Amino acid sequence: xxxxxxxxxxxxxxxxxxxxxxxxxxxxxxxxxxxxxxxxxxxxxxxxxxxxxxxxxxxxxxxxxxxxxxxxxxxxxxxxxxxxxxxxxxxxxxxxxxxxxxxxxxxxxxxxxxxxxxxxxxxxxxxxxxxxxxxxxxxxxxxxxxxxxxxxxxxxxxxxxxxxxxxxxxxxxxxxxxxxxxxxxxxxxxxxxxxxxxxxxxxxxxxxxxxxxxxxxxxxxxxxxxxxxxxxxxxxxxxxxxxxxxxxxxxxxxxxxxxxxxxxxxxxxxxxxxxxxxxxxxxxxxxxxxxxxxxxxxxxxxxxxxxxxxxxxxxxxxxxxxxxxxxxxxxxxxxxxxxxxxxxxxxxxxxxxxxxxxxxxxxxxxxxxxxxxxxxxxxxxxxx
Amino acid sequence: xxxxxxxxxxxxxxxxxxxxxxxxxxxxxxxxxxxxxxxxxxxxxxxxxxxxxxxxxxxxxxxxxxxxxxxxxxxxxxxxxxxxxxxxxxxxxxxxxxxxxxxxxxxxxxxxxxxxxxxxxxxxxxxxxxxxxxxxxxxxxxxxxxxxxxxxxxxxxxxxxx
Numbered sequence: 419x420x421x422x423x424x425x426x427x428x429x430x431x432x433x434x435x436x437x438x439x440x441x442x443x444x445x446x447x448x449x450x451x452x453x454x455x456x457x458x459x460x461x462x463x464x465x466x467x468x469x470x471x472x473x474x475x476x477x478x479x480x481x482x483x484x485x486x487x488x489x490x491x492x493x494x495x496x497x498x499x500x501x502x503x504x505x506x507x508x509x510x511x512x513x514x515x516x517x518x519x520x521x522x523x524x525x526x527x528x529x530x531x532x533x534x535x536x537x538x539x540x541x542x543x544x545x546x547x548x549x550x551x552x553x554x555x556x557x558x559x560x561x562x563x564x565x566x567x568x569x570x571x572x573x574x575x576x577x578x579x580x581x582x583x584x585x586x587x588x589x590x591x592x593x594x595x596x597x598x599x600x601x602x603x604x605x606x607x608x609x610x611x612x613x614x615x616x617x618x619x620x621x622x623x624x625x626x627x628x629x630x631x632x633x634x635x636x637x638x639x640x641x642x643x644x645x646x647x648x649x650x651x652x653x654x655x656x657x658x659x660x661x662x663x664x665x666x667x668x669x670x671x672x673x674x675x676x677x678x679x680x681x682x683x684x685x686x687x688x689x690x691x692x693x694x695x696x697x698x699x700x701x702x703x704x705x706x707x708x709x710x711x712x713x714x715x716x717x718x719x720x721x722x723x724x725x726x727x728x729x730x731x732x733x734x735x736x737x738x739x740x741x742x743x744x745x746x747x748x749x750x751x752x753x754x755x756x757x758x759x760x761x762x763x764x765x766x767x768x769x770x771x772x773x774x775x776x777x778x779x780x781x782x783x784x785x786x787x788x789x790x791x792x793x794x795x796x797x798x799x800x801x802x
Numbered sequence: 803x804x805x806x807x808x809x810x811x812x813x814x815x816x817x818x819x820x821x822x823x824x825x826x827x828x829x830x831x832x833x834x835x836x837x838x839x840x841x842x843x844x845x846x847x848x849x850x851x852x853x854x855x856x857x858x859x860x861x862x863x864x865x866x867x868x869x870x871x872x873x874x875x876x877x878x879x880x881x882x883x884x885x886x887x888x889x890x891x892x893x894x895x896x897x898x899x900x901x902x903x904x905x906x907x908x909x910x911x912x913x914x915x916x917x918x919x920x921x922x923x924x925x926x927x928x929x930x931x932x933x934x935x936x937x938x939x940x941x942x943x944x945x946x947x948x949x950x951x952x953x954x955x956x957x958x959x960x961x962x963x964x
Binding site: 565566 | 817818828832894904919948949
């Protein structure tokens with residue numbers, strides 16, 4: 419039986435729309451210092467391995483992994499970087515521990531979006547260079563294409579996507595980490611300028627800066643640490659083909675399969691009954707609905723009516739994105755998944771302040787690697 | 803201590819840029835596709851020798867069963883709008899006036915398709931299921947690129963000859 423693994427410390431730098439006062443490395447240091455304080459560890463003595471998640475093009479450095487160790491306290495120690503989403507890195511940490519390679523592992527992810535002058539151009543570089551990029555379209559046009567197909571196939575409506583925006587922006591008002599909290603009406607969302615129809619301006623999560631660090635430890639190492647453990651009981655990840663001509667339009671198959679893997683590991687057969695709440699990807703409004711259906715939390719075509727019935731409100735039967743999600747908090751690039759995990763950890767510890775849900779014992783965090791990818795990660799977290 | 807910065811470019815920043823230039827090799831299957839476009843004003847597809855899935859753009863291998871595919875064959879550049887969006891912003895984030903319609907077009911007789919612009923149609927008349935055909939640039943202007951297709955337009959069903 420592999421060792422049980424828990425998150426024993428979490429920390430983040432202040433999440434903001436711009437961060438002119440700190441360099442990216444200083445932001446990471448701020449997050450790390452808070453996480454180590456929370457866990458009661460000294461990174462120079464107690465941590466066996468460090469994992470960062472980053473993408474060189476977002477960082478503006480060709481070898482960003484080499485710029486990682488010092489601000490985390492990881493110089494002259496095992497350090498590696500994974501690309502993808504922060505939940506990929508969290509799964510790597512769990513596996514290092516379960517294989518006996520390490521007892522305590524640190525995971526880091528961040529966004530310094532405000533340092534980028536040409537983010538749409540950098541983003542566009544992710545699109546197929548021969549078959550797609552020559553169109554020189556704004557990268558978000560692909561979200562418009564996806565959304566239109568998703569609504570067509572499932573019968574969910576544009577109005578129901580607007581309710582996602584209304585809910586998440588309102589939830590964010592109670593979250594001190596959120597940058598974009600607001601009280602908006604459905605009419606505000608539907609009346610916003612069209613961006614990539616049916617997607618409107620308010621349906622698109624706006625970027626934010628912020629760093630997240632988590633200390634992960636195996637059961638045997640936990641006894642000597644101060645932090646309250648939140649157990650990682652299941653994780654999974656999946657990538658569909660990148661090809662637009664053969665990927666599954668209208669369904670987030672990557673999230674369905676990643677969840678299957680995580681549910682199997684955690685022994686979950688009925689996610690709606692066995693989970694108490696979820697933080698799922700809402701980089702674009704429709705994505706929350708698409709992901710809820712892919713995660714089998716609700717049935718295909720049912721997510722939109724759940725919104726109307728209030729099922730996913732903080733007071734509902736299955737709260738979703740109580741934190742405000744990416745729409746309300748801000749999109750944090752590869753750190754987005756770690757932010758979702760952070761919010762789930764606070765809920766399970768009973769430290770979510772104004773957003774705290776009553777009596778929650780088991781939650782799910784799900785991430786998507788954003789356009790144009792078909793990569794998703796899922797992690798299941800449980801209170802001791 | 804109470805100083806607040808509101809513009810990150812006013813202090814303590816250093817501008818940098820990366821001149822990023824590549825030549826992307828189209829490959830065996832990609833070259834067949836781009837040649838069909840440039841030389842014959844058609845598209846090309848290749849079928850898996852195992853499961854028969856017909857890929858467009860053509861590929862050397864099947865992603866479903868990992869078998870090889872057969873020789874690419876030309877197909878008519880006609881298909882159906884599987885989904886579309888009306889883009890109101892360009893790559894710089896500026897307002898597009900008039901807006902540009904992009905669609906994923908599923909090409910007839912294949913499992914594949916491509917994203918391209920729609921033209922010669924009012925955005926309000928576009929719908930999922932619309933039958934469209936490619937409008938190619940004149941042969942002399944083609945370079946072997948998906949931009950040799952100016953756009954896709956609705957198929958006009960001609961009245962029967964009298």
